[in-house]
Amino acid sequence: MKFREKKYAMPIGLVLAIILGIILTPFLGVICFAPLLVALIGFYIPYYFGLKDRRKLAVWGLAFVLILSIPFTLSVISQIDASENNMLHTPDNELYNGTVTPFRGSPGDTHEFSIMGTSEVVNNSVKVIITNALNGQKVNEFTMIASGEMSGDQEFTYRAEFDDNALYSYQFTATVDGKPIETGRNLGPVYNSNTDIFIAYWPTVIFALLIQVGLLFYFLLAFNWYSERSRARMEDMIKQRQLSQDAFPDKIDAGEELTCSKCGANVSEDTSRCSQCGERFGDELSHLDENEFECSECGATVVGDAKRCWKCGVEFEE
Template structure:
């Protein structure tokens, strides 16, 4: 078989496949796999672009492939949303659980950080473990001025997530870490730690904060950990978060769909109006006007329109003198 014949047969198979419902299923599955890979960009500066790009992709791909049914467009979004939520939840779960160690937490300059205090290298060890086990949280405090560990109070902020929208935050006072090389001068950097055994197989999030016993506070960012919950718990939580993140893009999708449907409807309406033959009403025949000759009385009235002032006889309006008395009329 020649390459030309093979390419023709493959092309014919693709054309026949395109006419089946499985072609539509194929591109919807591909869209369902592409959309969740765009969602992580919503957390950065491209968030607004992604919110618009996702609904445009879901609309334009079927449109480019020849789809024109409004009903199909409306239904297409549903499997894409479902697959994007399930796949996005799985990707987020895998990304978190594949981390071997905790990502160090630190304070970021801004409204939640005092310029005189900074926290860095906040971690928990072990990061992956099954309770009951000792979990140690450590963070380093650095201040702009000299100070002792007792001049500041450092806290470990632990959030316990027991449901999709149920969580409890607890603050634990950390103490000076008696490890070799740890400085007693906070200006040089002082380590604090806290060890606990009272953890279960729930989802936890942790962070750190410091108070200078006056009016200044500094907070670190937050992260999940330690990872003690089953995989299914994390998957359910991330599916919940992904579902919320999909609301706005697909609201825009149905707005785009409505605008397209309305535009097509108006264009079709104008086409029907312009293509119709003008309905010109037929003129009604005008009634015949009969030419009526003046009656004798009318002739007499016209004839008797003037009277001779000399003899009183009736005179025609065109007469120059009276036919009875011969008086001449003045014009």
């Protein structure tokens, strides 16, 4: 028995597809062909291991996306936890060591945003921009307060309170030599628990995976259906053609006509001589009339006093 025909082959195929899908899902936004690769894995690995029913494949496609969305959402939560130790800075480090403390909290808590700036930074231009990380909406923008002398690097700070139970992100901006500069964006402060973040973020991940992977998966399913349908039509056409040939054969039934062994002409069953070459059939095949003989060149039967073969034209000696 082949491995794919065994009972445990299909579960192994499903698990293998899930493992490979989980490994590749974080690269969906990095590698251009990653969504197609994940869709191919999700479709063809189970198909190879025996999951060929299209209805079951359609259900599996949805389950595949839902399963992939869980570890992907958990990876987002782990990235949120890792954001606590991130320090923001501008590309040329005019602003550096930007952070917020405390990183986690609850509505009503006071959080201090701080960042270091070089002497090139205009004093009143340093700002912190707060955004709701889940919906991308800007919450507020605050001008930060400088501390220390302007002759060297100094710290800019701002204390703020937030009333909504949400997941925030922040970014610092400033002006140097009349040009605006900005840092990257970091998460914080975080007011939601990891469970709340998962519940809020999971539907977004599911929708994104359905668009990126799910549509490609169901396209492969439709293509598979069309290919099998076309193949079945072709096989049906071949069968119909064969039946037609059997019903209307090109050659006439052997009971109605015979084929001359000499010249290959079709002759009637009840004739005793070929109309083309004169070959005799049946009981007369074994002997010739006393006044007849066979042409030595073509085998045709000619009368005894003939001087030339009626078929091939050869002349006979007297």
